[in-house]
Amino acid sequence: MTPGRDSRRLVPPYLATTGRTRPTRNTLDRLTLLSMAVELVPEGLAPAHRRLAELVRGGPLSLAEAAAYLKLPVSVVRILVADLVDDGCLGARAPIPAAEQHDQEFLERVLSGLRAIR
Template sequence: MDEADFTDHPVRPYVITSGRAHPSRNTIRPETLLRVDPEMPTPVTAGRQERALLDVCRGVLSLAEAAAHLRLPVSLVVVIASDLVDSGHLSIRSAAPRHALPDRDLLEKVLNGLRKL
């Protein structure tokens, strides 16, 4: 598929997403890593942008990189990717490591120390 097809496309982005400006999940950010689930076939109802995103994400790719490859706005790719994650065709992984929450006892000691001030 020629990437220029998307930049010259006469359809406005809100039409592609059925008027939605926000994804169904708020965990997808530009640095979120996307990967196609190889077990899932391409959805029959997928449009051009969905198929193109699935093609680009055959390996691990960040959402921002996928948007650049497709020459689509990141905000549009977030909505499309969110739909594909919801249907099980894409999997996501946050690029940022998760931090463990501090122990409750430690927090209580800090709070008690602050109260003594």
Template sequence: MTSLSDGSADEQWLDDEAGRIVRPYVMTRGRTQPSRGKIDLITLVVTINPVITAEPGLGPEHHTIVKLCDRPLSVAEIAAHLDLPAGTVRVLLGDLVDRGFVAIQEPARETDVLDLETYKAVLNGLRTL
């Protein structure tokens, strides 16, 4: 980091490896949690209203998410495409869900996946092999 006398004011907020330090905080307006509760990394997101008008509070990242999600993508994939932290993407997705631009499909709950009868059937099938 440089002092103000050594360079421009912008240089103090840049790091060659990390990029801009304050940007994700500014994009989320200081929020750290999405308005929709918990959004996992494997939650699927798909655009349901591809036309975003000039709405207050929606930035270019919101528009990019809507364009990316013309096919279902996970939160992790969206974060990778945008080169943003997953927490930041979760907050942005909460904004878009609240305004009806995207829909999210939460992952199956562990109780839904852990069906004892299914495990018994799989085990019996393996024994017959």
């Protein structure tokens, strides 16, 4: 079965980044949370940048979610995000790390102390 004509992209993803292969920031990963840093999407953005900004305008998204909605590779969206962060349009924040695991012995002492209170 061959894919339909409508499923093909007319423009290759690398053209959205003007051929660049690396973002200006190396701190962006798939779980980076994106949010708008300005109230309105600025005029004069390239089409791919505008689509990304309008998508994030609806509420915070992870970089991977934005890539899925835009149907672009994460590596391409990472470059677009870096451009918009550099321009002050988007905010990017590292995800909140998972809580550190507490020592099992410590938790048992706390439980024992709570039982002693009764």
